[in-house]
Amino acid sequence: MSLNYKSQVELIGNKIGEMKYHIAREMAEKLDNDTDQALEIRAEIVQIIADGLSQDSIKAVMNRITTWGEVTGKQAITYGVALDESLKSTSKIRQLLWSRIEEIVKRYNLSTETVFEVARKLDPILDQAVYAYSTEYVKSYKGILEEAQENFLTLSAPVVPVLEGVAVLPIIGGVDTVRADVLLETALRESTQQDLTHLFIDLSGVTVVDTMVAHYVYKIIQSLEMVGVKAVLAGIRPEVAQTMVTLGVNFSEVKTYSTMQQALSKHLSAESLLK
Structure with a gap:
């Protein structure tokens, strides 16, 4: 052809655009995914x-492909598409595009210089698509994990009302600094919302009590006292009590009971005597 190489590249772009649905359907056959x-x-x-x-403004195209990658990366998380499966499609589209480009080059007898120019334009666009897609995918996935963790932590710190002004905070499993902060925040918030006078903290389900856990429990008790709520410790196993004493955390001014049943029974008895 008598066209210069830039016009030849533009010709390839126009032809690829005309075949976009054909190429998209070819990808669907290879990926077993043909939804509209x-x-x-x-x-x-x-x-x-x-x-x-076919256009000279590569910056505008890069902005469009970045937006495409971000939108589809977020959609992939929503629809449960695996990242490795998604990235396979990029390889497929690259192969299909070059196959179609080869056909166009042969049909119109285009120059070698044109092929090199197409490669210089095509590969960075696809690479940017992969980068934008993967980045948004990981970002969205991380967001979902963080939200799930936050929901789990919230559910793992329930303040359960048992009587007017009285509730129980059962602590089950391990306690790290993140969960300890959630426990403290939840205890204070729910104590205020439920207008509590007493909060029974049940430690029977705590697997390990170390210095950090003991100090955080003490911090919760002190914080509750500042908002007018009396904290009561229950479910303290002998080994836990021994650990607390060994760690030097002073719970001498806090009422403690070996079981929650014993704690509530004592509280009810005291309440009935006051009536």
């Missing part, structure tokens, strides 16, 4: 690449 939405997503990236070849 998936077809449109693949057709869109083909069109962006086609525009990148």
